[in-house]
Amino acid sequence: MRVSVSVLLLHVHGLPKLLHWSVEVQRIEDPFNLGGTLTLGLAVFAEVICPVLLILGVWARLACLPILAVLAVAVLFVYPQWSVEQGQFAWLLIILFAGLALTGPGPFVLGRSLRHH
Structure with a gap:
């Protein structure tokens, strides 16, 4: 789950912001x-760096916090008029990343592999 939800966030939000920085900085x-x-720098950190850390399983619980912060800002301050239906993608991501923050990355992580070698 941590890999798939991280790839989704990276692909849908993070990489477009990073790759189109000059446009995004004007419209964020x-x-x-x-x-x-x-x-934009804070958003890119949360939507690019943190998902990569999660994919690797490195500092996974900590990496969820900036992601949750950006999502909370989006639903509470940027788009407070959204209904649950309109904001369902953001709410789903909040639920998934909060779950990861609470449960941790699972057994398959880079950190454990490096410690055993």
Whole structure:
């Protein structure tokens, strides 16, 4: 589950932001007035770096926290008018990443492989 949900977040949200930085920095929602560059940087960290860490199983529980923060900002501050139906993808991701944060990465992780060699 951690790999599939991380690949989904990376593919749908993270990589498009990273690959189209100059366009995304102009259009990203900035609910806390941090500036487009910082806001996009935080989003890319949460949607690119953290999913990669999760895929590898490295610092998995910790890597869920920035993802959950970005998702919470999206549903609570950027799109508060969304109904549950409109925000179902975000809510589903919140449920999945919260579950991963609580349960951990499972038995197949890079960290354990490196410790045994």
